[in-house]
Amino acid sequence: MALHGFNFRAMAAEHELQLHCEDAGLARAAAVRAMEEVARIEAKYSRYRPETLVSRINAAAGGDFVAIDAETEGLLDYADASWRQSAGLFDATSGVLRRAWRFDVERVPTEAELAPLLALIGWDRVERSPGRVRLASPGMELDFGGFGKEYAVDRAALALREGGIGSAVVSLAGDVVVLGPQPDGAPWRVGIRHPRREGAVVATLPIASGALATSGDYERFIEVDGERHCHILDPRTGRSARGFQSVSVLAPTCLVAGSATTIAMLKGRDAGLAWLRGLGLDHLCVLDDGSVVSSFARG
Amino acid sequence: MHSGSEAPGSLHALSRAALALPILAIPVEAGAAEIGEMGFTILGYKERGLMKVVEPVLWGKARIGETWEVQANVALDIVSGASPEGVSNISGTPVQLVSAASVTDRRYLGDVRVSRRMGELTLGISRSFSEENDYRSHAYGIEARWDLNERNTTLAFGYGQSADSIGSTLEPTLDERRDTREYLFGVTQVLSRFDLVQSTVTVARGRGWFNDPYKFTRTFYPDGAPAFLFDLRPSSRDSFAWLTRYRRHVPGADGTLQAEYRYYSDDWDVRAHTLEVAWQQSLGERWAVRPALRYHTQGAARFYSPVVPRPAPAELSSDPRLAAFGGISTSVRGILKLDGGLLIELTVGNVHNTRDFRAGGNGSPTYPTLQAWYGILGISRPF
Amino acid sequence: MRAWVAVALLACAGCAPVAPYQRAYLARPDMALDASPGMMRAMERTFSAKEAANGGSSVGGGGCGCN
Numbered sequence: 180m181a182l183h184g185f186n187f188r189a190m191a192a193e194h195e196l197q198l199h200c201e202d203a204g205l206a207r208a209a210a211v212r213a214m215e216e217v218a219r220i221e222a223k224y225s226r227y228r229p230e231t232l233v234s235r236i237n238a239a240a241g242g243d244f245v246a247i248d249a250e251t252e253g254l255l256d257y258a259d260a261s262w263r264q265s266a267g268l269f270d271a272t273s274g275v276l277r278r279a280w281r282f283d284v285e286r287v288p289t290e291a292e293l294a295p296l297l298a299l300i301g302w303d304r305v306e307r308s309p310g311r312v313r314l315a316s317p318g319m320e321l322d323f324g325g326f327g328k329e330y331a332v333d334r335a336a337l338a339l340r341e342g343g344i345g346s347a348v349v350s351l352a353g354d355v356v357v358l359g360p361q362p363d364g365a366p367w368r369v370g371i372r373h374p375r376r377e378g379a380v381v382a383t384l385p386i387a388s389g390a391l392a393t394s395g396d397y398e399r400f401i402e403v404d405g406e407r408h409c410h411i412l413d414p415r416t417g418r419s420a421r422g423f424q425s426v427s428v429l430a431p432t433c434l435v436a437g438s439a440t441t442i443a444m445l446k447g448r449d450a451g452l453a454w455l456r457g458l459g460l461d462h463l464c465v466l467d468d469g470s471v472v473s474s475f476a477r478g
Numbered sequence: 479m480h481s482g483s484e485a486p487g488s489l490h491a492l493s494r495a496a497l498a499l500p501i502l503a504i505p506v507e508a509g510a511a512e513i514g515e516m517g518f519t520i521l522g523y524k525e526r527g528l529m530k531v532v533e534p535v536l537w538g539k540a541r542i543g544e545t546w547e548v549q550a551n552v553a554l555d556i557v558s559g560a561s562p563e564g565v566s567n568i569s570g571t572p573v574q575l576v577s578a579a580s581v582t583d584r585r586y587l588g589d590v591r592v593s594r595r596m597g598e599l600t601l602g603i604s605r606s607f608s609e610e611n612d613y614r615s616h617a618y619g620i621e622a623r624w625d626l627n628e629r630n631t632t633l634a635f636g637y638g639q640s641a642d643s644i645g646s647t648l649e650p651t652l653d654e655r656r657d658t659r660e661y662l663f664g665v666t667q668v669l670s671r672f673d674l675v676q677s678t679v680t681v682a683r684g685r686g687w688f689n690d691p692y693k694f695t696r697t698f699y700p701d702g703a704p705a706f707l708f709d710l711r712p713s714s715r716d717s718f719a720w721l722t723r724y725r726r727h728v729p730g731a732d733g734t735l736q737a738e739y740r741y742y743s744d745d746w747d748v749r750a751h752t753l754e755v756a757w758q759q760s761l762g763e764r765w766a767v768r769p770a771l772r773y774h775t776q777g778a779a780r781f782y783s784p785v786v787p788r789p790a791p792a793e794l795s796s797d798p799r800l801a802a803f804g805g806i807s808t809s810v811r812g813i814l815k816l817d818g819g820l821l822i823e824l825t826v827g828n829v830h831n832t833r834d835f836r837a838g839g840n841g842s843p844t845y846p847t848l849q850a851w852y853g854i855l856g857i858s859r860p861f
Numbered sequence: 862m863r864a865w866v867a868v869a870l871l872a873c874a875g876c877a878p879v880a881p882y883q884r885a886y887l888a889r890p891d892m893a894l895d896a897s898p899g900m901m902r903a904m905e906r907t908f909s910a911k912e913a914a915n916g917g918s919s920v921g922g923g924g925c926g927c928n
Contacts, residue, residue, distance in 0.1 A: 250500075253499040259495070261492065264488040264491050264492055334501060340502060366507075366508065379819025379860050380861070381860065383512045386508040388505055389504055390504060405671045431504050432493070434499070439492075459489060461508060518899065519899025523906070531906065535902050535903065539898070551898045605921075617922060636920040636921070666894065668884075671884070674887060680920065682916065719915075719917035725893075727887075742913075742914030746913075748914065750912065766891070772908075829907065829911070850907075856897060
């Protein structure tokens, strides 16, 4: 079987599909299905385009209910489960903090700037009834950024499987799903990006199948006074997550792996490591001091 | 995988919600994570008129699983060119004699270190060897590190033991031993967000054969027969070394100060001070330059003498290594970071040892001035 | 002199500790106390063969037959 690789750009980042298939035409057809699925999800749940479903829900905040389809309902159910299991740390309404945290300026927002935004955060103020959703107060926002990419990878993997592909890797800006091992049975070697060294890996994992998600403090950050503030923000305080440079988790779905990494980053070093161990999922964390904790053992 | 405690319910709840969506649950199958770094370094060293050394080194370190770390390196030391044999005053004043033949010596070195982290305590063991045709050394070490105070303070304890076998290509029947035990205690302390300091004390006790089988002293007297004495040193050496290292980052200048001071004293009456100061200056994202200055001063061993006194003593060595002298070494290192984590470092330096540089004067009058240049090229990358 | 430094170090142990998230500068490669294994070996080789004072940073390193 030949290895076919496809690169494409979506969600403002570079993505990659690698798959084994005897037939180049079949490979291409499956890859196109996967890439189209990613584009569809980006279009549907993007905050940036005013006509998308999410933008319409946000525009109606404090007003009428907005009708939603089964897929969106399922994603909101997932966001709800993540909120419950993280005791409120994973909150899909925390996107408003973006208005105070401008990562292109080296400046930490003050309490006075954060307070009015914190007042707009609270998943428990998202009102839902079957097929409809409403944000209770004007100014509140739903942000699918915390799980939209992970959902897209999972959907892309499904598209490949439905296209007849059994051995493939889908990578969306670092979130990876491995459908199955290479034809000779060998695992794929997946590199986890080094949180501090450009272009380097901190570890290489041999993965035969599974979904690997990574959250890091290096994706968007500022450094002020020797302290790093990253884009993963605590919805209760509005402040940056601390304790980890990056967290990577391997799970059967990228959605679950991604929630695990985000929640671990927000819980901080000791509580985050305890949370990951309690989940029972394999993880590799780079702590704030650069040391590495890995649960992956020789199988 | 680890068994869950409070959160198996969490995984179940998240998984149920995820699989209500039209996606796949893919069974998880993965091996151990490979985390490490490896590199190659090559040293080229040339003394004016004397020997040349080339030493390539291959090294690697890796983390295995959650708690283990392994480090290993191998090196080949190749010495060629003229080497000093002995000291003779046939010309009136004692001068160093240099062997006429140019010999190439090869030495093979290696060491392995394995450590395990258990909470705040890290335990490590190491094994190293050095082999050449007239010298073998095998050593063991154990080390314990204890992190305190949120890792602001680290205590280190170490013990090492080495067994050396000394022979001679000039005298094939020579087969002597030397055993050394070392004890180490160190403290590393974070002082602030910008600086830290480490101070380590090492006590070593050596017993056995310390003579250099290739060195001798020949002294001619205005009256009487000349004396010839092979290198004769005590059969024990107890030493104390205290090394302090300091690092300070200066954000305004985008540079880091690196300083190091070592005090050394042993029961051969050698006292030495070594001070090195360096400044690593960042020049943009990829480049850095590091000029450094090293000053070394030492007193002579009590049995050091370039001439054999009368009557001939039981211990005597004219080895310039044991003389009183001072040395100034300057160096510059260029550092380049490339994509993929590849790091290239090139150091060029000069070593200048003379009797005049000794602190406080009183350098050994016949100490042969040493002038040497060295270059070190290092390449490393993570894997 | 030695006693003074020892006291200074112990006193610093009581200083306000630097929290892990404040270690951005301390984690820089140029702040590392040890250079790479290859560089450390090369520097030691350059000086140890010509000086009487050796060691001080680690144990179990074995001897050198350099003449």
